[in-house]
Amino acid sequence: MLTAVTAILVFFLVVIFHEFGHFIVAKLVDIKVHEFSIGMGPRLAKIKKGETEYSIRILPIGGYVRMEGEDEASNDLRSFNNRPILSRAAVLFAGAFMNFVLAIIVFSIIAYVIGVPTTTINKVTPNFPAEISGLKSGDKIIQINDKPITKWEEIVSEINRGKNKELEITVLRENEKKKFIVKPVLDKQSNRLMIGIVPKSKKSVLYSIKIGIERTIFVIGMMFKFFQMLFQGNVSTKDVVGPVGIIYMVGEAARVGILNVLSLIGLISVNLGFFNLLPIPALDGSRLMFLLVEFIRKKPIEPEKEGFIHFIGFVFLMILMIIIAYKDIIRFNVFR
Incomplete structure (x- = not known):
């Protein structure tokens, strides 16, 4: 029970920061937001305020901000595809940026508590x-x-x-x-x-924030190093974990203490932010690449074609997640 509750809180916190980044910047650049959702799958609860519906869904493994004209053509002047390129790029980058902000916050808290x-x-x-x-x-x-x-x-x-x-x-x-x-x-x-x-x-607030920033930059650097090793063939599937593996590690951290959980939140948040900026279809990095192509071509790719590419990427990511989850179950002997 401790593992389940802690894991849900960790996932929700990381996802909320990520999606809030997309959401708040979309609102700032006047893009119409239809839904702000935490979680995936069937809806557990919802509330509508203004033009936006806020919902919580049953699976705490992600979330999304559904904007007008993001994956389809729209003539609405406030649609995503009708806003300037810089505005759209800011919306896409904001999710990862907020993950890095969350990491700085939790690493700073740890530094302050330790002193x-x-x-x-x-x-x-x-x-x-x-x-x-x-x-x-x-x-x-x-x-x-x-x-x-x-x-x-x-x-x-x-x-x-x-x-x-x-x-x-x-x-x-x-x-x-x-x-x-x-x-x-x-x-x-x-x-x-x-x-x-x-x-x-x-205790020093300023020093703790400095440590939080340095720690976040260090973890980002380690992510670059990991992908360098991956391309060099020095990383195996044993070095990668999915949601099941993360839940297991959260449970282990929870047994040790709150500082270990906070440290894991920081690591997961940096990983999520970094991974989302990779140019993989369905991720924010891929959408940023499409904006770069649009900037170079001076005209956008048809939203339906881009949406189809992202859909294929999403299916691929789901299959990959299932494979990694299966390996995690075997590796951590979840059902022992």
Whole structure:
């Protein structure tokens, strides 16, 4: 039950952000929106406000914003196909953009909860170099060798730059400067040098947002790397999971704690945003490609032909999803 509820909430949150991006930009550029739907399949509930119907459907595996003239010809001046190319491109890109925004939000929340590591030692690990040399909890590291220290990342950098050599660490202890000679040791698990200290942390909204942005950019970079490896033949089907696999991972994360669930939300959101920008029929990236062709040709492709191509792409994606779901069921032994 915990897995099911958590998975539904995760899917709904990611989908809502994605579809809200399409929806709000469509409204801003004055495109007529017939329906804003969260979920797929039979409708569970609906409410109509103005010209738009808002609905929740039974399968929490997607959603859509149905706009006038998106996949068919329309003479309505407010139809999707009658708006300027830049306006349509903004609508299409907005879904992925909001997924990246969601990732930044959840990664920032995680960073804020964990806190910003400072240069003050919270505790020293027993029998490690820091304790043996005389460093104590409360010491504020202000210099390592000749390098002034202002943030935790500089401490980590200087320790690893030492290459197992002794470090002269200067600290403030009760407003008095003290120097200690510390020789880092290699941690076999992380394969990094360490001296055995844990920093005190403080809360910082701006720093947390910075970390959220950096983490999102890092995950996007990993997505590019994944597809590079895919084209090079270095990725197998075991490295890809579908909705069933995601639900399994959400359940595992929920058992560990809320921060793990938030981290998974960020990863899923970036993946959804990135994947939707790929030039695959039925995805936003493909629609953006059609706009580029229209810009080059100075005239649009017939909506019915474009719609048919997207329909073929949608069928292909559904078949692919079923195949991946079957592999997930076997791999994770869902019905054990």
